Amino acid sequence: MNDFILHHYDASPFAEKIRILLGYKNARYNVVNIPIIMPKPDLVALTGGYRKTPVLQHNKHIYCDTRLMARVIDEQFSTQSIFPKELSLTSNILAQWADQHLFSVAAALAFSPAGFEAFRQRVPEKFVAAFVDDRAKMREGGTGLSMDANTALQLIPIYLQQFEQQLSNAGPYVCGEHISIADFSIYHCLWFINNNAGVSPLLEGYPNLKQWFEMIKAIGHGSQTHIDATAAIDIARLAQKGVFSKDNFLVINGFTFGDRVEIVPNDYGIAPVIGKLVVSKTDEVAIKRIDEIAGEVYVHFPRVGYKIIAI
Structure with missing residues (x-):
């Protein structure tokens, strides 16, 4: 599977965590090299402001925080799960x-x-x-x-x-x-x-x-193909739009499907990402946002480590 795009830089330790995991899964994936410091306009077009590294992209879906990325990757491959x-x-x-x-x-x-x-x-x-x-x-x-x-x-x-x-x-x-x-x-x-x-x-x-x-x-990083940021943004813009339903939406703390919210890290990199709440699971939320460059994208976060604030 080579639909994943990892936005990273070589010296990032959290990116190394995901690179090694992709290597363990014998994955073929694309990588975009991003700046080490702000500004990161191409990445922000996808994330809406989230500034930590790395970011994992799958078409219009943008995954933030390696805690969530690891689960998403683990579910996509038949290799023995890293979540026994x-x-x-x-x-x-x-x-x-x-x-x-x-x-x-x-x-x-x-x-x-x-x-x-x-x-x-x-x-x-x-x-x-x-x-x-x-x-x-x-x-x-x-x-x-x-x-x-x-x-x-x-x-x-x-x-x-x-x-x-x-x-x-x-x-x-x-x-x-x-x-x-x-x-x-x-x-x-x-x-x-x-x-x-x-x-x-x-x-x-x-x-x-x-x-x-x-x-x-020694696990290594799997098979990487380098693409530029413009290509990654084009993939997001041109990909098929997602379909979300209230039926699978878990109401927690009074937040309901379609609520306009901002999601903010608890620890550092306090930059809110704003959009409409379209996914709510036990330990995952996602918001839909519209970017003038990337179009409609869905930015996913784990619940642990993040605050959801009503707008």
């Missing part, structure tokens, strides 16, 4: 912890003196100030990514030792014999640390963790 029913709570809660808390640790390490100096040596000097300003704006109004480097340096050896012990006693995967969403969520955080020469030595001295890390890394 016997580990539904364990794997999902651990993945959520990794995506939020462990990633905050990794981000704080990236902005530690050693981590940031390594970053400065890899990018043009004029980009550094723009990047710092962009990430500061991403944190405005949110509660995520607020950890300081000293706290991260205290926490990371505790977590690494716990991973090492669990893999030693219950591996080869984080939750035991079968790969799960927890592996992908923990991996991308450690991948982010490993890619920064200033803090990557922190991962040394954990042989079972290293073996697990290399095993996940």
Whole structure:
């Protein structure tokens, strides 16, 4: 299946999570390289303002947040599911912890003196100030990514030792014999640390963790075909319109089919996406919005981590 389009940039850790998952599924898919910092006008034409990376597109359907993307991808392929029913709570809660808390640790390490100096040596000097300003704006109004480097340096050896012990006693995967969403969520955080020469030595001295890390890394990214942003927007504009029904709509908190709402992240990247509510499930919502360039698109979010606000 090559109908998926992944909007990403190479250095994005959350994009790496989805790339590895697509590799696990032996997927063929398209990729669009997006800017690392704002503005991102082509992407905003599809998302309506959501600014986190990556974004997954399937025709007119735009999926935000890797938590939801992982489920969508998992459902499309016959490969063994990464959501084993016997580990539904364990794997999902651990993945959520990794995506939020462990990633905050990794981000704080990236902005530690050693981590940031390594970053400065890899990018043009004029980009550094723009990047710092962009990430500061991403944190405005949110509660995520607020950890300081000293706290991260205290926490990371505790977590690494716990991973090492669990893999030693219950591996080869984080939750035991079968790969799960927890592996992908923990991996991308450690991948982010490993890619920064200033803090990557922190991962040394954990042989079972290293073996697990290399095993996940070896999965690869599947088969990618690069397309430009204009082509992705054309695909969205020209695709067949979706048909939505009140019959499958789950009324939660009084929101009903067709309500005009805005959806906003709880943690960081506080940028509302506005549209008409057309999908409501236990852990998924979608809004229909009309863009002057992309036409009618449907932007999907998980419920966990997002607020729905009536307009």
